[in-house]
Amino acid sequence: MPSTEDPKGVQTPTSDSLSGNGHNDDPYSYAGVTEAGALTMTPSAPALPAKSGGGGGKIPPPPPPDDSDEEDDGMLRMSFLEHLEELRSRILRMLAGLGIAFVGSLWFCNNLWLFVQQPAEAALRKLGMNPPNLVAIDPMDQFNIIWIKLPILASVFIASPWIIYQIWGFIAPGLYKKERRWAAPFVICTAGLFIAGGCFAYFVAFRFGLEFLLGIGHDVHVTPFVSMTHYFDLFVDVILGVALIFEMPIVIFFLTLLRITTPKFLISQSRYAILIITIIAAVVTPTPDVFNMMLFAVPMVMLFYVGIFASYVLTLSREGRTLPWKKILSIGAIVALAVAGLIYFAITRYGYHVIKHWPFLIR
Numbered sequence: 001m002p003s004t005e006d007p008k009g010v011q012t013p014t015s016d017s018l019s020g021n022g023h024n025d026d027p028y029s030y031a032g033v034t035e036a037g038a039l040t041m042t043p044s045a046p047a048l049p050a051k052s053g054g055g056g057g058k059i060p061p062p063p064p065p066d067d068s069d070e071e072d073d074g075m076l077r078m079s080f081l082e083h084l085e086e087l088r089s090r091i092l093r094m095l096a097g098l099g100i101a102f103v104g105s106l107w108f109c110n111n112l113w114l115f116v117q118q119p120a121e122a123a124l125r126k127l128g129m130n131p132p133n134l135v136a137i138d139p140m141d142q143f144n145i146i147w148i149k150l151p152i153l154a155s156v157f158i159a160s161p162w163i164i165y166q167i168w169g170f171i172a173p174g175l176y177k178k179e180r181r182w183a184a185p186f187v188i189c190t191a192g193l194f195i196a197g198g199c200f201a202y203f204v205a206f207r208f209g210l211e212f213l214l215g216i217g218h219d220v221h222v223t224p225f226v227s228m229t230h231y232f233d234l235f236v237d238v239i240l241g242v243a244l245i246f247e248m249p250i251v252i253f254f255l256t257l258l259r260i261t262t263p264k265f266l267i268s269q270s271r272y273a274i275l276i277i278t279i280i281a282a283v284v285t286p287t288p289d290v291f292n293m294m295l296f297a298v299p300m301v302m303l304f305y306v307g308i309f310a311s312y313v314l315t316l317s318r319e320g321r322t323l324p325w326k327k328i329l330s331i332g333a334i335v336a337l338a339v340a341g342l343i344y345f346a347i348t349r350y351g352y353h354v355i356k357h358w359p360f361l362i363r
Contacts, residue, residue: 086173090166097162101155106147112154113146119202120231123211127218134228145232153236157198157243161191190250197246200299201239209238209292245300252307256314263312270304277301 105112117134124132136142156163165187172180214224255261266273281297316323346352355362 086170090170094159094163094166097159097166098152098155101158102151105151105154105158108154109146109151112150116150116232116235117228119207119210120226122207123214124224124226126211127215127224129224134226134231137227137229141227141229145228149232149236153239156240157195160194161187164190164194186250190247193246193250194243197243198239200246201242205242205292205295205299206235206238208295210234212291242296242299245296246303248300248303249307249310252304253310253314256311261311263308263315266304266308266311270308273304274301277304 120134121132165183168183168186172183214226216222218224252261252266256263277300278293278297281293281300313323343352347354352362
């Protein structure tokens with residue numbers, strides 16, 4: 001029997017129940033009996049799963065940490081109001097940078113205007129205009145352009161690295177830690193392409209386009225009489241338009257980064273891209289002639305393929321592969337030698353000679 005009953009009706013546990021060999025459905029077990037015969041009862045601990053291979057039960061180890069949250073830990077989480085506050089702060093910093101650049105540009109207004117009107121002066125001089133000057137029709141033209149609009153345009157290019165850095169600072173909280181290390185390349189490449197586009201427009205596209213436009217009626221006794229207001233408006237449209245077009249590789253790179261497009265898709269659809277680029281160039285070009293349209297279209301097509309190359313490099317990095325630099329350098333060397341050979345034959349056999357400005361090779 002598991003227990004015995006004394007004359008007072010109190011059950012006394014037997015040795016089997018005290019030793020734990022008997023079955024007990026009560027969650028409380030008898031720990032012992034006091035000298036007065038009262039029973040001490042303590043709650044028994046829940047049974048632990050026995051470890052395979054013998055031995056007592058042990059607490060299972062905690063589950064391993066979830067590695068999928070490691071990258072999320074590097075992403076800053078902000079509320080909607082915090083995003084608005086961050087946007088406000090970044091815009092104020094951009095305006096502050098523009099203001100500082102604008103004040104600095106005011107000290108060089110006259111020099112800046114001489115720099116801006118130089119393409120018009122060269123085109124008018126080539127057409128035989130003496131003196132090759134622009135004219136002011138309204139009394140406020142000089143003040144509005146030389147002292148307000150021109151410093152603003154100059155400050156946009158001067159402060160472009162700072163503005164682009166603020167744009168990166170606004171989107172950086174939504175990126176992972178490994179993506180934030182692209183801050184310096186992003187700012188350098190974006191600002192560099194923007195400034196390079198402005199330089200290309202000033203030294204190549206705008207000069208050729210202006211000379212072509214002013215010379216259209218020269219053979220039928222039409223004398224160009226150019227207003228400085230209209231000239232500056234055309235100058236701003238061309239300079240900013242080409243500078244923004246030069247950002248095409250950055251746009252393609254970010255589309256690849258967001259997995260919206262791939263280099264293979266871009267290559268397969270390149271003919272349609274060239275058609276779209278031609279249409280955009282025709283819309284952006286301030287004049288209806290084909291010559292100026294090609295001055296916009298050809299650089300856009302070249303930048304499109306530069307963007308494909310950047311997209312291909314990013315894809316290789318994701319797949320853990322390296323770029324075949326030896327093959328690329330070999331092809332580049334062959335192309336360079338071919339171009340050098342063509343220039344040599346053009347100089348020695350066809351009477352071309354090298355000059356210091358674009359197109360650098362004339363007959």
